[in-house]
Amino acid sequence: MPDESMSAETAESGPSRAVGRTAVVIPAAGRGVRLGRGAPKALRPLGGTPMLVHAVRAVARARTVSLVVVVAPPDGAATVRTLLDEHPLPDSAGATDVLVVPGGETRQESVARGLTALPDDVDVVLVHDAARPLVPVETVEDVVAAVRGGAPAVVPALPVTDTVKQVGPPAPGALPGAPEPVVATPERALLRAVQTPQGFDRATLVKAHEHTPSEGEGATDDAGLVERMGVPVVLVPGHEEAFKVTRPLDLVLAEAVLARRRATDGF
Numbered sequence: 001m002p003d004e005s006m007s008a009e010t011a012e013s014g015p016s017r018a019v020g021r022t023a024v025v026i027p028a029a030g031r032g033v034r035l036g037r038g039a040p041k042a043l044r045p046l047g048g049t050p051m052l053v054h055a056v057r058a059v060a061r062a063r064t065v066s067l068v069v070v071v072a073p074p075d076g077a078a079t080v081r082t083l084l085d086e087h088p089l090p091d092s093a094g095a096t097d098v099l100v101v102p103g104g105e106t107r108q109e110s111v112a113r114g115l116t117a118l119p120d121d122v123d124v125v126l127v128h129d130a131a132r133p134l135v136p137v138e139t140v141e142d143v144v145a146a147v148r149g150g151a152p153a154v155v156p157a158l159p160v161t162d163t164v165k166q167v168g169p170p171a172p173g174a175l176p177g178a179p180e181p182v183v184a185t186p187e188r189a190l191l192r193a194v195q196t197p198q199g200f201d202r203a204t205l206v207k208a209h210e211h212t213p214s215e216g217e218g219a220t221d222d223a224g225l226v227e228r229m230g231v232p233v234v235l236v237p238g239h240e241e242a243f244k245v246t247r248p249l250d251l252v253l254a255e256a257v258l259a260r261r262r263a264t265d266g267f
């Protein structure tokens, strides 16, 4: 067990941090509307195993991660606890604790609830979507290392491959699918698509969530909340396999990635 005295170390920047524990909050309380009908997205199977179980294993495999907080659908915490007990972590995950807490109406609320479950000795927190079940362990470790190296907020990201257009507000009474007016074309070379796990100095992330009340659909990106406080956010290289399962075609891709892993390294 780490020394209790280390929990006081919450400096927002600096060359390095005194070492407390690193925890990962996994928001998994969404319904998965864009995936279509069925069970909550995080509970749907991928290669026969629930997506959430893949996500928990992926982050627990990181040597630096010693606690995972799963944020379950509001009425599904008991179901998720049972599911995780039925799919124990492999020995390679070492001694990683897994807590389950109920989530909220928006992702932002769900993450905030996960943060309240963190014990005092955690000083670095990652937030990782259950919907990114195939993130490689190297990406997780890279994010932890950058936070431990002194960055208060670290986000894995990839260059954007599609050209992106900004549109204006829809004309009054416009139906979905109606032509939309283009107002700008941002320079693609300056754009990045962000992924998770996003990593933070714990005190910074907690403050960012307290600072920003959840409105409407809430924030879909934790680093965005930190940016709004004027705290610097940095990007590190993400990974293609950390893509988010959002629409049905993403499930096809995820199954293909799993099949390739099984064929090449018996994963």
Ligand code: CTP
Binding pocket: 026, 027, 028, 029, 030, 031, 032, 033, 034, 035, 041, 042, 071, 103, 104, 105, 106, 107, 108, 110, 111, 129, 130, 131, 132, 244, 245, 246
């Ligand atoms: N999430 C959450 N609580 C919510 C909404 C979302 O914990 N109230 C989680 C999802 O479970 C997912 C992550 O946030 O792991 C990213 O959200 P997204 O991909 O949008 O998932 P869903 O909200 O489930 O999907 P959709 O928006 O299509 O309904």
Ligand code: MG
Binding pocket: 030
């Ligand atoms: Mg959503």
